[in-house]
Amino acid sequence: MRNINGERLWASLEALGRIGAYQDEGSGLTGVRRLALTAEDGEGRRHVVEQMKAAGLAVTVDRIGNVYGRRAGREDALEPVMSGSHLDSVATAGRFDGCLGVLGALEVVKTLNDEGTVTRRPLVVAFFSEEEGARFGTDMLGSAVATGRLSLETAYGLTDRAGKTVKDELSAIGFLGEGAELLPAPHAYVECHIEQGPLLKAAGMDVGVVTGVQAISWMELTLTGKSAHAGTTPMELRVDPGVVASRIQLHLREMVRSGRYGGDLRATMGVTRFEPGLVNVVPNKVVATVDLRHPFDAVLKRAEAELHRFFEAAAAEEKVTLAWRQTARTPDVSFSARVQEAVAAAAQARGLKHQRIVSGAGHDCQELARLCRAGMVFIPGEYDGISHNPREYSTPKQCTDGVNVLCDVLVALADE
Amino acid sequence: MRNINGERLWASLEALGRIGAYQDEGSGLTGVRRLALTAEDGEGRRHVVEQMKAAGLAVTVDRIGNVYGRRAGREDALEPVMSGSHLDSVATAGRFDGCLGVLGALEVVKTLNDEGTVTRRPLVVAFFSEEEGARFGTDMLGSAVATGRLSLETAYGLTDRAGKTVKDELSAIGFLGEGAELLPAPHAYVECHIEQGPLLKAAGMDVGVVTGVQAISWMELTLTGKSAHAGTTPMELRVDPGVVASRIQLHLREMVRSGRYGGDLRATMGVTRFEPGLVNVVPNKVVATVDLRHPFDAVLKRAEAELHRFFEAAAAEEKVTLAWRQTARTPDVSFSARVQEAVAAAAQARGLKHQRIVSGAGHDCQELARLCRAGMVFIPGEYDGISHNPREYSTPKQCTDGVNVLCDVLVALADE
Numbered sequence: 122m123r124n125i126n127g128e129r130l131w132a133s134l135e136a137l138g139r140i141g142a143y144q145d146e147g148s149g150l151t152g153v154r155r156l157a158l159t160a161e162d163g164e165g166r167r168h169v170v171e172q173m174k175a176a177g178l179a180v181t182v183d184r185i186g187n188v189y190g191r192r193a194g195r196e197d198a199l200e201p202v203m204s205g206s207h208l209d210s211v212a213t214a215g216r217f218d219g220c221l222g223v224l225g226a227l228e229v230v231k232t233l234n235d236e237g238t239v240t241r242r243p244l245v246v247a248f249f250s251e252e253e254g255a256r257f258g259t260d261m262l263g264s265a266v267a268t269g270r271l272s273l274e275t276a277y278g279l280t281d282r283a284g285k286t287v288k289d290e291l292s293a294i295g296f297l298g299e300g301a302e303l304l305p306a307p308h309a310y311v312e313c314h315i316e317q318g319p320l321l322k323a324a325g326m327d328v329g330v331v332t333g334v335q336a337i338s339w340m341e342l343t344l345t346g347k348s349a350h351a352g353t354t355p356m357e358l359r360v361d362p363g364v365v366a367s368r369i370q371l372h373l374r375e376m377v378r379s380g381r382y383g384g385d386l387r388a389t390m391g392v393t394r395f396e397p398g399l400v401n402v403v404p405n406k407v408v409a410t411v412d413l414r415h416p417f418d419a420v421l422k423r424a425e426a427e428l429h430r431f432f433e434a435a436a437a438e439e440k441v442t443l444a445w446r447q448t449a450r451t452p453d454v455s456f457s458a459r460v461q462e463a464v465a466a467a468a469q470a471r472g473l474k475h476q477r478i479v480s481g482a483g484h485d486c487q488e489l490a491r492l493c494r495a496g497m498v499f500i501p502g503e504y505d506g507i508s509h510n511p512r513e514y515s516t517p518k519q520c521t522d523g524v525n526v527l528c529d530v531l532v533a534l535a536d537e
Numbered sequence: 538m539r540n541i542n543g544e545r546l547w548a549s550l551e552a553l554g555r556i557g558a559y560q561d562e563g564s565g566l567t568g569v570r571r572l573a574l575t576a577e578d579g580e581g582r583r584h585v586v587e588q589m590k591a592a593g594l595a596v597t598v599d600r601i602g603n604v605y606g607r608r609a610g611r612e613d614a615l616e617p618v619m620s621g622s623h624l625d626s627v628a629t630a631g632r633f634d635g636c637l638g639v640l641g642a643l644e645v646v647k648t649l650n651d652e653g654t655v656t657r658r659p660l661v662v663a664f665f666s667e668e669e670g671a672r673f674g675t676d677m678l679g680s681a682v683a684t685g686r687l688s689l690e691t692a693y694g695l696t697d698r699a700g701k702t703v704k705d706e707l708s709a710i711g712f713l714g715e716g717a718e719l720l721p722a723p724h725a726y727v728e729c730h731i732e733q734g735p736l737l738k739a740a741g742m743d744v745g746v747v748t749g750v751q752a753i754s755w756m757e758l759t760l761t762g763k764s765a766h767a768g769t770t771p772m773e774l775r776v777d778p779g780v781v782a783s784r785i786q787l788h789l790r791e792m793v794r795s796g797r798y799g800g801d802l803r804a805t806m807g808v809t810r811f812e813p814g815l816v817n818v819v820p821n822k823v824v825a826t827v828d829l830r831h832p833f834d835a836v837l838k839r840a841e842a843e844l845h846r847f848f849e850a851a852a853a854e855e856k857v858t859l860a861w862r863q864t865a866r867t868p869d870v871s872f873s874a875r876v877q878e879a880v881a882a883a884a885q886a887r888g889l890k891h892q893r894i895v896s897g898a899g900h901d902c903q904e905l906a907r908l909c910r911a912g913m914v915f916i917p918g919e920y921d922g923i924s925h926n927p928r929e930y931s932t933p934k935q936c937t938d939g940v941n942v943l944c945d946v947l948v949a950l951a952d953e
């Protein structure tokens with residue numbers, strides 16, 4: 122049985138984590154801030170490109186800044202097997218999100234190099250631009266362009282809060298490449314990633330066999346009432362949009378608890394913003410957001426329909442004016458059964474505890490799934506799987522287990 | 538029957554309203570922005586001081602910037618009868634709040650001047666510094682210092698958001714006076730003011746006989762939970778402080794609707810601030826405020842006790858950490874029965890519809906009520922009595938009616 126070098130993998134995660142490191146005020150921990158296409162991201166990219174070259178990979182950069190490092194196969198004209206993730210982070214990140222997938226794939230290449238193994242098909246290690254969407258507002262940006270969901274022109278024109286464009290910032294960090302942005306379909310794509318949730322750890326699992334990504338619906342509500350003096354306005358004359366937001370918040374939970382949508386509905390109100398937001402003024406406007414997810418699109422649609430009816434009913438009862446818009450909507454994505462079987466078989470052979478799991482978060486893999494057989498290997502996270510936070514942590518053993526499974530799957534697919 | 542000059546009063550309201558006028562973006566209306574001790578407030582003060590002097594008043598300024606314009610009485614050694622209010626405004630104000638009380642008292646003096654009437658006691662027209670608390674955070678600042686509730690040193694040291702002190706800003710606008718800040722008890726104090734609520738208008742009243750100011754309790758809650766990914770964290774593992782805020786919001790209304798505290802309980806959640814405030818993150822912290830009021834302190838105390846129990850219970854059920862602090866607490870204030878009778882008698886004699894009313898908002902008069910017999914005349918406001926808003930409006934007739942009643946009451950008290 123082939124084993125990757127867990128110590129080398131861990132050292133590479135630590136080295137990359139020092140790029141863009143910052144001191145987190147709240148926790149006192151060292152976190153990572155490597156927002157897409159910033160100087161820190163540029164430094165992280167160059168660091169990984171050097172390692173790719175040192176491992177003998179032929180590196181190309183495409184016009185949206187996606188980077189591909191190619192290792193030749195025995196039959197080099199066959200479609201390659203691809204593996205990777207992203208290097209960009211949110212503003213308050215840890216060292217694992219995305220990085221594990223890129224450095225894990227690179228570790229697989231190093232392992233094969235060490236033993237002199239050449240697979241039948243070429244292997245490609247990839248990292249995609251702005252997966253987080255934390256700077257330019259659109260997540261999976263690089264992989265969406267590579268797979269044709271988003272046009273290069275649209276992507277180039279996106280701006281950050283300071284008005285800087287994706288194109289200019291790619292150029293500024295030296296990653297506005299010349300490679301065609303539309304990716305020819307690989308034979309398969311496999312991504313190793315931290316779960317970013319508590320399930321695997323709670324169930325005592327070593328590895329998650331990811332069946333797909335759940336369907337996601339984001340809504341932004343603008344509730345308009347009537348600003349009024351808290352001391353002088355009788356309750357029956359008030360038109361308080363805050364009450365509607367609170368009723369929706371509690372209804373979200375009731376929808377989940379009722380079991381009407383099975384046990385997998387997730388519903389979150391992440392924002393409520395009261396205007397004018399003064400202790401002694403009934404707000405005249407409340408902006409609130411809803412994040413609703415379910416593994417099955419048809420079930421999510423039913424939940425959305427119930428929620429929309431509730432929006433209307435609560436607003437009408439409170440005489441509040443309701444406007445809402447869909448800010449994001451993606452159907453569920455199913456990963457390849459072949460890749461799932463390969464992941465489960467590898468875990469089984471290694472004696473690793475594993476279970477099927479639906480990804481709650483979005484990943485580059487869901488974009489690649491439109492192009493080829495695609496799938497993911499999840500590893501558990503400590504501290505309830507906290508992520509997008511400096512406390513994000515998976516142990517060296519968890520990382521090694523995940524990348525060993527990734528290695529087995531990549532070699533199996535590359536020898537097909 | 539003596540009548541004030543309504544047209545002159547209205548013109549003086551319009552003239553003062555032009556000082557600090559601004560264009561309100563939302564409504565397109567012209568509003569007033571004359572925050573305490575700003576250049577605009579200085580200009581408004583000088584404008585009124587000139588009118589006081591033109592009306593023959595002897596003007597003095599005390600060390601907290603309160604301004605007193607004295608008209609001699611026939612027995613000039615007797616305690617004076619005082620009337621006034623404030624000139625400072627919130628950032629988005631109308632032309633009536635406070636100004637009506639100051640310009641109304643001045644109009645009474647002008648009317649007496651016109652007919653050559655001298656009252657037995659002196660009359661003093663007053664305006665007090667920073668009634669709104671909108672700049673330095675403490676409302677009724679000038680009148681609280683004048684009546685000894687707040688020390689001059691404490692008041693001087695208060696700062697605005699830019700760190701500027703009350704003392705420096707008084708000096709900057711030329712109103713750091715030399716008069717002793719502690720006011721010798723006048724014979725009586727009467728203030729005319731807009732209701733800032735919908736009741737008088739809805740009841741078809743011309744004038745309100747104010748019985749006092751209700752008890753007020755402000756609380757700020759900090760609810761701490763656990764930040765979590767909206768897509769990956771099962772509902773049963775969440776610790777969501779937003780849910781506690783929503784439960785409190787709805788419980789506030791239930792407390793009012795239940796009738797447990799009679800019909801006069803007012804309860805408002807004016808602020809909820811979610812952190813980090815992202816669509817796909819369960820908040821880890823929510824700051825929320827509660828404004829609770831009742832005409833009777835003992836009843837308010839009972840309502841507070843219920844609410845505090847609910848805070849604890851809801852936080853415990855949701856496993857959220859609760860911290861809350863009292864940010865303001867004033868007991869109810871009862872106005873003088875003698876002044877209430879005088880107001881009612883004057884309205885009656887003029888054929889004006891009038892009713893007893895409790896003030897929902899705080900006023901300088903509640904400070905003066907600790908020092909002497911004090912009371913207020915309310916007039917109705919249009920548009921549900923909206924205030925602290927450019928739409929704030931009372932008609933010329935409503936203003937004239939109120940100041941006519943004020944005039945009758947001042948003369949009656951000044952002839953005692």
